[in-house]
Amino acid sequence: xxxxxxxxxxxxxxxxxxxxxxxxxxxxxxxxxxxxxxxxxxxxxxxxxxxxxxxxxxxxxxxxxxxxxxxxxxxxxxxxxxxxxxxxxxxxxxxxxxxxxxxxxxxxxxxxxxxxxxxxxxxxxxxxxxxxxxxxxxxxxxxxxxxxxxxxxxxxxxxxxxxxxxxxxxxxxxxxxxxxxxxxxxxxxxxxxxxxxxxxxxxxxxxxxxxxxxxxxxxxxxxxxxxxxxxxxxxxxxxxxxxxxxxxxxxxxxxxxxxxx
Amino acid sequence: xxxxxxxxxxxxxxxxxxxxxxxxxxxxxxxxxxxxxxxxxxxxxxxxxxxxxxxxxxxxxxxxxxxxxxxxxxxxxxxxxxxxxxxxxxxxxxxxxxxxxxxxxxxxxxxxxxxxxxxxxxxxxxxxxxxxxxxxxxxxxxxxxxxxxxxxxxxxxxxxxxxxxxxxxxxxxxxxxxxxxxxxxxxxxxxxxxxxxxx
Numbered sequence: 001x002x003x004x005x006x007x008x009x010x011x012x013x014x015x016x017x018x019x020x021x022x023x024x025x026x027x028x029x030x031x032x033x034x035x036x037x038x039x040x041x042x043x044x045x046x047x048x049x050x051x052x053x054x055x056x057x058x059x060x061x062x063x064x065x066x067x068x069x070x071x072x073x074x075x076x077x078x079x080x081x082x083x084x085x086x087x088x089x090x091x092x093x094x095x096x097x098x099x100x101x102x103x104x105x106x107x108x109x110x111x112x113x114x115x116x117x118x119x120x121x122x123x124x125x126x127x128x129x130x131x132x133x134x135x136x137x138x139x140x141x142x143x144x145x146x147x148x149x150x151x152x153x154x155x156x157x158x159x160x161x162x163x164x165x166x167x168x169x170x171x172x173x174x175x176x177x178x179x180x181x182x183x184x185x186x187x188x189x190x191x192x193x194x195x196x197x198x199x200x201x202x203x204x205x206x207x208x209x210x211x212x213x214x215x216x217x218x219x220x221x222x223x224x225x226x227x228x229x230x231x232x233x234x235x236x237x238x239x240x241x242x243x244x245x246x247x248x249x250x251x252x253x254x255x256x257x258x259x260x261x
Numbered sequence: 262x263x264x265x266x267x268x269x270x271x272x273x274x275x276x277x278x279x280x281x282x283x284x285x286x287x288x289x290x291x292x293x294x295x296x297x298x299x300x301x302x303x304x305x306x307x308x309x310x311x312x313x314x315x316x317x318x319x320x321x322x323x324x325x326x327x328x329x330x331x332x333x334x335x336x337x338x339x340x341x342x343x344x345x346x347x348x349x350x351x352x353x354x355x356x357x358x359x360x361x362x363x364x365x366x367x368x369x370x371x372x373x374x375x376x377x378x379x380x381x382x383x384x385x386x387x388x389x390x391x392x393x394x395x396x397x398x399x400x401x402x403x404x405x406x407x408x409x410x411x412x413x414x415x416x417x418x419x420x421x422x423x424x425x426x427x428x429x430x431x432x433x434x435x436x437x438x439x440x441x442x443x444x445x446x447x448x449x450x451x452x453x454x455x456x457x458x459x460x
Binding site: 049060064071 | 283296299300308312
């Protein structure tokens with residue numbers, strides 16, 4: 001601020017009186033000199049106007065309401081006292097919210113992200129197409145919405161329905177001509193191939209095998225090996241009885257042969 | 262706000278371990294301290310933390326209060342002001358970063374204060390009533406230097422007299438008056454500039 005004299009008052013003197021003048025504490029000659037300086041000084045006049053305006057802005061500011069739990073927090077942090085009464089007071093100061101509004105608010109918090117996705121046109125189009133495809137499929141399959149009402153949802157009923165449906169599906173599948181033909185063909189091929197397979201001779205080959213790798217390690221385990229060996233070797237042992245010589249025993253099954261390897 | 266004898270009795274009861282007396286002090290002064298902190302620090306969260314710190318410090322130093330040396334409210338305000346100064350120093354680095362950002366945007370002819378005004382149709386000479394205008398004044402207050410800000414807060418928002426402010430700030434009364442004048446004028450200029458830009 002320039003230290004100039006105007007109407008018998010210096011600018012620094014004006015600055016000292018400025019607060020009192022704004023507060024209305026000046027009177028008489030002092031006030032007249034102050035006003036005269038403010039009108040004549042190019043620096044102090046605007047300063048007075050700005051200071052008055054700034055005071056007006058500040059006086060317009062309202063007091064801020066502290067948080068409801070502030071007193072409780074202060075007491076807890078100083079004395080460690082968190083009294084029930086203070087908590088109740090803090091609760092009373094808070095706006096009353098019904099349980100329905102609380103539930104709505106919590107549900108809205110969870111469902112909001114989903115709802116944002118659902119509202120997109122792309123999702124609505126996909127959902128519409130899926131609904132259309134499902135309704136067409138049900139119509140073609142002969143399912144009517146009225147039939148759904150007669151469905152029993154008891155566990156025994158559901159189980160019975162499941163077994164019935166499974167039996168129907170198996171029955172239908174086995175009665176398909178091509179399936180029957182393929183299965184019979186497979187059986188025939190198996191019958192033709194099974195006698196030609198080298199049986200115990202494989203054992204000798206196995207002895208010459210220097211790789212030390214089992215042929216089918218996945219099929220073996222310690223509990224099965226002993227019994228299976230005995231059963232598999234039974235037809236080749238003559239002293240077991242006369243029936244074994246005279247009877248035309250079938251060829252050892254493939255599964256038994258596999259246990260020899 | 263206070264009767265000296267009543268407050269002195271209250272303080273004595275507090276020192277003696279009467280938790281009800283302490284609760285009464287907290288109830289009486291928390292609003293005032295929170296408002297000083299809020300206007301100085303600028304944010305509600307900081308104000309809440311600072312208010313708690315003020316009361317913790319008060320609780321520890323309560324035996325040192327001497328009612329013959331000054332009013333209890335002046336003592337409380339002094340503690341608050343000292344903590345605010347500490348807080349200001351601690352957060353200086355953050356504010357420097359902020360000021361760099363603000364300076365950069367000012368070079369780009371941005372309007373830092375006017376960005377915070379929601380209702381741009383508010384007249385410049387309107388009374389500070391609406392919330393938006395209050396927030397604008399609050400933001401302008403934060404732009405003042407801490408010396409000017411604390412002076413105008415104590416004078417115009419807390420209605421303390423010059424002598425009390427001089428005690429709290431530990432400066433002569435003349436300096437207090439000068440700071441208040443400069444603070445008010447600076448605030449008015451900031452707000453005038455803001456509204457001139459948005460008009």
